[in-house]
Structures are given as C-alpha cells and as structure tokens.
Amino acid sequence: MSDATMGPRALIGLLGDWRSGGAAYEDLAARIRLLIIDGRIAVGTRLPAERELAARLGLSRTTIAAAYARLRESEHLESLRGSGSVTRLPAAHITPLHPTGADSIDFTKAALPALPWLGESARAAAERLPAYLGDPGYDPIGLPELREAIAARYAARGLPTDPDEILVTIGAQHAISLLSRTLVGRGDRALVESPTYPHAYEALRGAGARLVAVPVGGESGASLRAADTGDGPAIAEAIRHVSPSVAYLLPDFHNPTGRSLTDRDRELVVDAASAQGTVLIADETTAELDIDLPFRTRPLAAHGPAVMIGSVGKTVWGGIRLGWIRADRGLIRRLLAQRTPNDLGTPILEQLLVAELLPRMDDILELRRTQLGERRAHLERALAERFPQWQVPHVHGGLALWVHLGSPVSSQLALAARTHDLLITAGPRFGIDGAFERNLRIPLGYGEDVTERALDALEAAWGSMGAAPLVDADVLSAVV
Ligand SMILES: Cc1ncc(COP(=O)(O)O)c(C=O)c1O
Incomplete structure (x- = not known):
C-alpha cells in the first residue's frame, strides 16, 4: 500500500x-x-x-x-x-482472471493467445528437467544454453552479443523494475515517452525517479520511410535538455501508438544519450511483432550504448514468465547483486522451454505475423463501420491501435463499457499527467469473435453517452 x-x-x-x-x-x-x-x-x-x-x-x-x-x-x-x-x-x-464475471471481456491487456504448439514444447522441456534435479536449482543469471540462444538471436538481428552480456529475468516487467532499482537513485530524472507502457513508469517512479515526459507518436510509423525521422529528434532534444539519468524507450511498435523509430531516429537518440551520460533502456517486448513495416531497423544497441530488454511474453505467451536484459558485464554484475534480495532466480523449467523455442523464433514470428495481419484487417474494417467518426491509425506491427475518439471522453467511455461487461483501459492511463482523454487503446491480439463482442459493448457504451454534454478538457483545465 x-x-x-x-x-x-x-x-x-x-x-x-x-x-x-x-x-x-x-x-x-x-x-x-x-x-x-x-x-x-x-x-x-x-x-x-x-x-x-x-x-x-x-x-x-x-x-x-x-x-x-x-x-x-x-x-x-x-x-x-x-x-x-x-x-x-x-x-x-482481486480475483485473478475474470474480474467482472465469466462473460466479461478483458481488453485491458494487449497480448496474443499462446502458441498452438506450446504444450508439446513444454513436454519436451519437462523431459530434460531430470538432468538439473541434482543441483540446488536457484538460478539468478540464466542457464548457459538459454543465454547462448538469446545472444544468438541478437546476432541474427545485427547485434553481436556474448552470452555473458545476458541476464535472464522473470519477464520484461521484472527486468524493468530490476533496472530501475539498480540505475535510478531517489530524485534522479528518468525520461519516458508519453504515452507509454504504464507499468514501466510506475516501476521507475517506485524506484524514486522524477519522471520527465517527452510527447511521441504524433506521426505513426505508418507514414514514415526509412530515410525519415519521426520521434527521434524530439527524444534526442529532450535528453539534451533534461540530462536524465535514464531514458526508457519503446523503439519498435511502441505501446500504445504502434510507431517505430527509424535507424536515423535511433542514431540521434544514441548520440544525445552518449553526450549527456544518459543510460538508454530499450524495451523490445513488442519489437519482433512486425506485420509489414516498410523499413528495416537494427536494435538500438547496434547504434551505440543501450541496455536492452527482451521477453517471450508477447511472442510465445504472457503466461511464460521469462525475459532478459542485455547489458555490459559490469552492469550485469550490479544487477545480479541487486536481484538476490528480491528474488532468487528464474524457474529452470521455463528456461528449458524457452531454450527449446528460441531456435524456432522465425516460425513463431511468421505465425504471429499472419495472425496480427488478419486481426488488423478485421479490426480496421469493423471500427470504420461502427465508429466512422474515430481516427484509426494504420499500424505496421505491435499489439494495439491507438484510436483517436475526436472528443475528450475516453474515461467516460471506459466507465460506460464496464456496465456492458467490457474492461478497457482509458487513454490517460498511458500518460503520466492525465492527458490522452481523446485516445483509446484497442488491442489487436484477440480473435474475431471476442473482438466483435467487445465492439458490441463499446458501441453500446458509446451510444449511452450520446446525450451527455461534453466539456472540452482544455476548457475545463483552464477554469480549474
Ligand atoms: C512494452 C511492454 N514491456 C513489458 C511488458 C511486460 O512483459 P512481460 O510479460 O515479459 O513481463 C509489456 C506487457 O504488456 C509491455 O507491453
């Protein structure tokens, strides 16, 4: 509390x-x-x-x-x-899975269902477990074969990596809070994009950071070409201006806007961070969920110093609590020292499972590409039919659409949706200062049936608000 x-x-x-x-x-x-x-x-x-x-x-x-x-x-x-x-x-x-009853739909999470062959891979991993049962089993850094597989995946993406530069964590969220506790001192400035993934700024704030927000996503990745810059200049400028200790960024398929930084953007950001001594933290949880990005990018750390966070939560399944940090050996040592008082390591069975799956990552991503492409087409069509007044961006990957509602009613809509058994997160949750009342994040990862039912609820909620007088939030903030 x-x-x-x-x-x-x-x-x-x-x-x-x-x-x-x-x-x-x-x-x-x-x-x-x-x-x-x-x-x-x-x-x-x-x-x-x-x-x-x-x-x-x-x-x-x-x-x-x-x-x-x-x-x-x-x-x-x-x-x-x-x-x-x-x-x-x-x-x-506080009931874990279905907070408002069996028929309610939870659109507060942007995630995909588990891989269809997950059960089979889990059985194969379990068969390998006996070889480890003679050891104490606590593993704060990660099994060597898993760290090798993670390092190999970075190399395949254009970022040569030594397994010693990898620390396996209990998901990306654990990585974010471990890094926050290790890198942020009380009162230090931490730069975050706005909007951004809320549990990241909570972790930074929890570690004592003073948050500084840089507005991003004005232009979605959709309209960019490889040679353009998008949010890069704004992030770089903010880093130069504020000199934060750390900057937490989502370079690829940013949550919630879906935009990606071009390689040119990344260079600008890395140069500014190096000049100011800012530690860049790039969260790549959604980075490989590409549907059809019109340009190729390399991981932020391929452009200059940056700590990278990865996870299988969005590619394999959110129920597999496994992620990692890629950092220089000195920081890995500090993270290990910081980790032990909080948790004693990542479960071995989960590590064996991910070691099985990582070499098949190209197949996994191909499946996700097909699923997300179909779901994007369906959602864009359905939203255009049901809510012609909303602006729906065309994203090239990631797990959500950051829809513009036209008026500042996102909280009102999220509240009304609850009475129709739809849980959905209002736009301001993704900002740190109450902004984004005009936006709503709609997840892409659900199947057509569930999405249609969720849109029925959203339409009913939207209809129920029709008669409400709408006071513009800007006008309101001017009078209070
Ligand atoms: C950007 C981002 N980072 C981290 C996480 C948490 O990932 P994990 O399930 O690996 O803890 C999420 C999950 O929604 C996310 O969207």
Whole structure:
C-alpha cells in the first residue's frame, strides 16, 4: 500500500471531464472509481479533504461527502481515523482472471493467445528437467544454453552479443523494475515517452525517479520511410535538455501508438544519450511483432550504448514468465547483486522451454505475423463501420491501435463499457499527467469473435453517452 497524499489540484487534473449527465455526486464517484481501478490513483492514496475539494471544484461539501460515501459503499475508499479517506480496491476486484464475471471481456491487456504448439514444447522441456534435479536449482543469471540462444538471436538481428552480456529475468516487467532499482537513485530524472507502457513508469517512479515526459507518436510509423525521422529528434532534444539519468524507450511498435523509430531516429537518440551520460533502456517486448513495416531497423544497441530488454511474453505467451536484459558485464554484475534480495532466480523449467523455442523464433514470428495481419484487417474494417467518426491509425506491427475518439471522453467511455461487461483501459492511463482523454487503446491480439463482442459493448457504451454534454478538457483545465 502506498502512503501518498493527493492534493485537490492533482486529483482535479486526473478527473478531466468527469460529468456525464447524472447527479454530480454519482458522476464524481464513478470517475474516481475508474481512476482507482485502472491504477491512475494508487491504492492507499489519501484523497483531498471534502471541504478543500468542494472549494476547488465549486461544489457543495455535501456533494463531495456523498461521492465519498458512494465510494465507501463500493469499497473503493475507507475512512481511517486520523488519516482521512484512503483509496482501496474491493476484495472482489482481486480475483485473478475474470474480474467482472465469466462473460466479461478483458481488453485491458494487449497480448496474443499462446502458441498452438506450446504444450508439446513444454513436454519436451519437462523431459530434460531430470538432468538439473541434482543441483540446488536457484538460478539468478540464466542457464548457459538459454543465454547462448538469446545472444544468438541478437546476432541474427545485427547485434553481436556474448552470452555473458545476458541476464535472464522473470519477464520484461521484472527486468524493468530490476533496472530501475539498480540505475535510478531517489530524485534522479528518468525520461519516458508519453504515452507509454504504464507499468514501466510506475516501476521507475517506485524506484524514486522524477519522471520527465517527452510527447511521441504524433506521426505513426505508418507514414514514415526509412530515410525519415519521426520521434527521434524530439527524444534526442529532450535528453539534451533534461540530462536524465535514464531514458526508457519503446523503439519498435511502441505501446500504445504502434510507431517505430527509424535507424536515423535511433542514431540521434544514441548520440544525445552518449553526450549527456544518459543510460538508454530499450524495451523490445513488442519489437519482433512486425506485420509489414516498410523499413528495416537494427536494435538500438547496434547504434551505440543501450541496455536492452527482451521477453517471450508477447511472442510465445504472457503466461511464460521469462525475459532478459542485455547489458555490459559490469552492469550485469550490479544487477545480479541487486536481484538476490528480491528474488532468487528464474524457474529452470521455463528456461528449458524457452531454450527449446528460441531456435524456432522465425516460425513463431511468421505465425504471429499472419495472425496480427488478419486481426488488423478485421479490426480496421469493423471500427470504420461502427465508429466512422474515430481516427484509426494504420499500424505496421505491435499489439494495439491507438484510436483517436475526436472528443475528450475516453474515461467516460471506459466507465460506460464496464456496465456492458467490457474492461478497457482509458487513454490517460498511458500518460503520466492525465492527458490522452481523446485516445483509446484497442488491442489487436484477440480473435474475431471476442473482438466483435467487445465492439458490441463499446458501441453500446458509446451510444449511452450520446446525450451527455461534453466539456472540452482544455476548457475545463483552464477554469480549474
Ligand atoms: C512494452 C511492454 N514491456 C513489458 C511488458 C511486460 O512483459 P512481460 O510479460 O515479459 O513481463 C509489456 C506487457 O504488456 C509491455 O507491453
């Protein structure tokens, strides 16, 4: 549980346009509930006192008290003597897989189903397990054969790598938080793209970083050619301006926008980081999910110093908790020292499985390319039919479409979708400052049936908002 206190200004910044035509206390409670559910307000945060919030919002204290009472009823808030009103999640929310019931669809994750031959490969891996059973089994760095296979995969992508430069982790998320804890000191600046993958900025913030955001994705990778630059100049400029300790980047099929940096972009970024002494962290979790990128790129570290994160979570399956870090030997040693107090190593069985699969990565990616290409075609067609007013980018890979809704209603839509059994993450979750109310991330990885059902729910939710007066978020922020 965090022990953060949120002032009225910060809360109002996150609320955006919270009125959706109902009673003010109901609408306010609903919006705060969404912010808690999708993580924009951390569990354990103390909300502003009723009187203060009422004054800032120009509402009566009774309205705020009624909204907080609603949140207490739904178990999203508890009043602790001497600590004010502190956010929490109801026990029912913590059920692992199907939070709102068997029929609900979870579009909060952008991922693909498991490889069809995963079971068969897992059996082959299990047959090799007896050879390891005489050892203690704790493995903080990774099995030699797996580190070799990972290094070989980098070499095939144009980045010669020694197995000693690889540390195997429990997924990419583990890699991000391990790197954050190792590289970031309290108060250090960390540059992140905005929007970006939210659990990365949470990990950096958790390690004590002060986040600095650089806006990206204005132009999607779709419109770029190999010779162009996209977000590279903006990222490089921000690095020069801010001199952050670290910069966390998604160079390929960026989550959520889908854009990729060209090789020229990468050179600019690496040059700026080298000049400022910034450690670049390139998260390649989605890097190999190419459908038809019109230009070729090389990994960031092929252009200059950069720490790379990889994972099989998106190519093989999210249930295989295995990722890795590619870094120089000195940093690998520091990471090992930092790791042990937190976890004692990566499971051997999972490592054997991935060692089986990595040599077949080209086949795996071919299958994913076909799946994602079909799903992209279906989703683009369906969105154009159902929501002609939305702008839908044409992405060349990755796992999501970052749709532009035309008005700042993403939180409202995500909230309404819940009443139609669709869980979907509102756009602002991907920013660090409440922006992106005009965007919604729609995952690409689900099959046609599920996607159609999700779009039915989204259409119903969108329809239910039709009568609501829409106050532009920019106007709102100007008056509060
Ligand atoms: C950009 C990015 N990095 C890391 C992760 C986490 O990956 P893993 O499942 O390997 O921990 C995700 C998962 O959604 C992601 O999108």
